[in-house]
Amino acid sequence: MHKTALRHIPxxxxxxxxxxxxxPVWVEYGKGAHVWDVDGNKYVDFHAGYGANVVGHANPAVVAAVQSRVTLGTHFAQPTPDVIVVAEALADRFGLPQWRFCNSGSEATMDAVHLMRVASGRDLIIKIEGSYNGHHDSVLVSIFRSTSELGPENDPWRVPGAGVPQAIADLVRIVPYNDLVALEKLLVEFKNQIAGMILEPMMMNAGIIAPLDGYLQGLRELTRKHGVLLAFDEVKTGLVVHHGGATKLYGVQPDIVCLAKALGGGVPCGAIGGTAEVMSVISDGRYSQVGTFNGNPLTMAAAKAVLVDVLKPSVYAEANELGAYILNNALDTLHRHGQPAYGFQAGFKVCVVFSDQRAKNYREFLNISTGVSHLHFLKQFNGGIFLPPWGKSESLTLSVAHTKGDADIYIENLVDFGQMLGSMGERDSKVFAVGSFN
Known part of the structure; x- marks a missing residue:
């Protein structure tokens, strides 16, 4: 099938x-916590469409909502009543009164950058070194780079992504995650020039790097002190790590929140929430936040079902219980077999990292083995567990449909994996440690 696809699909x-x-894994269908490939093989799905399916596959509430909406018309480029329900629910969860909708995480962060520039009248944006905030020019800077491409730690290079002009990258300033000293230095150096800062409150796409104690609080204080707007990119964490995302989990209120993935329950959907002051630039016409399919009937019906019927606050206690069970058993298993490992868990997210050095930023993350992580992906896949295929960069996503039995399959595979690593000779271990699967 892949050979056939190559004829017309790059x-x-x-x-x-x-x-x-x-x-690539060619998927035929999914139901609940499981997916089946085109060869009929069944897997426990901890990939979850890169975290979009925390409601599980073909969730009955989402299916019913979308099916009902289809019969009434799928697109008008005009609002439907569900838009109000979704906006009210998000305002309640994230503490921001005004919301607009879009179709993806990239669109959400793009609008966030535009809003910060229009509201402030400034051009410069601060982003985190190594952090992925979407597929648009203003944030496609200094991501997925090797150490040699990053520049000095105290003055990181602004490396444009493929297709991004250097002139655009020059409007971005880079700081390491978890570094308030570097942030304050930038804020002072470029006083009255910085429109805003965008970051994931938990750094994703680097496993999961959690904020150090006081980091987000200090970041909020510094940006407010210097009159710089703050946007949280919660595309991967919103509605996943807590019913109010990392915003509520850590108790730090940004000026803007960007959502996508889990909000649509598997249907493409994005959202941007903001303070009344920030969002006034839309209301008064200074910024036109537009999109033919923004807030379209299908996505709003799905999002309403997700927020009202499925991802109620009570389900996060169950997710935390199952997630802690997976993480604790995974770490115990690996340590018992003499393998270095640490982890992180919040809500529906679990991350197991094959290292004894906890990364605090992107440069430290680069020191973690790539080879062992990919070998783990292959071991789990052959054992009936579907993980994201990008190794150490990714994490597990649970859903409301997962059970302890599903978790036990993952843990049993990890027992075999730990034994395999423990039995490797010194030569084999070194091959995997240096990242032979890069």
């Missing part, structure tokens, strides 16, 4: 992030 996949080694 790389044989619809998105470059659907690639995996040795071959």
């Amino acid at each position: 790389g044989g996949v619809a998105s470059s992030w659907a690639s995996s080694r040795p071959t």
